[in-house]
Amino acid sequence: MTLGMINAHPVVHAKKERVARSEDLHSDDALDALDVFDSVRDIKDPEHPYSLEQLSVLSEESIAVDEKLGRIKITFTPTVKHCSMATVIGLCLRVKLIQSFPPHFKVDINVSPGSLADEEAVNKLLNDKERVCAALENPSLRQLVDECLYSNELYSL
Template identity: 55%
Template sequence: MAELINPNPIIHERKAHLRSKPVTRAEVVGAGTDEEREPIDVLEIFEHIRDINDPEHPYTLEQLNVVSEEHIIVDDAKGRVSVRFTPTVAHCSMATLIGLCLRVKLLRCLPPRFKVDVQLTAGSHSSEAAVNKQLADKERVAAALENPNLLGMVNKCLQGPAGEAGGALAMAP
């Protein structure tokens, strides 16, 4: 077995989540039109990404505190989602894979009108600029997802806890 990058990660309790408040009819974007819909918010984005499996440990990104609601920004009106994530160690060699998993999960779950930005939390990684550059490059992301081994790793991480099939279809962005 390969040596673990972080052999003793801190495990956090999974939070119970309920919508912060019910969405009222006045808050529904496009009320009175054919495009009535509930706006996408931070909680919805967090619910999509919290159960992504860590590629190294049998825990979710939420349990390892790699993702949190505080590092998500959503602008539903402009169709933008920004997620910052924090690896468990500053030299994590899985950071790019984790970022790729976050991007793929959101691209699969969100309407195509959304632009998704995934980056490391500032100061959280020794190769922050290089990882962020890779995650922002659409051509590199597309090329990575054409690699069957890498796509298999991403799909495995996206299965969720105990092998749930939460977005494990082989879909490219």
């Protein structure tokens, strides 16, 4: 059903093939952008039965990892400038990273510059621990985040 959607007919891209990585090439256990991308690529969009990868909201190139400084930076691009789900997408990314990687990593999640009308407010919320915790205490919002994170096997296309 497309009633009320801001982007009722998004452009859907094919999923990229997962890269098989040799243990020899990645034996130092250093975290890199591909590790992070593999952990978040299948998050389902809140409005559509497609992954963030399929909608080009997220790509490996939009992720930076600095293992030495313990930083992960993700920049995502909503499909439309007035995306009402940008905050939910960012919360999904944050929750998935918290669940997937050690807590010593500092995570920065931002909207691509110029891609969202209220990018400053969304970026501020997504990078403020207290605001994130408060948002995730809302049962309806938490349920939406959980659906995006855990229903991806139902929507694999």
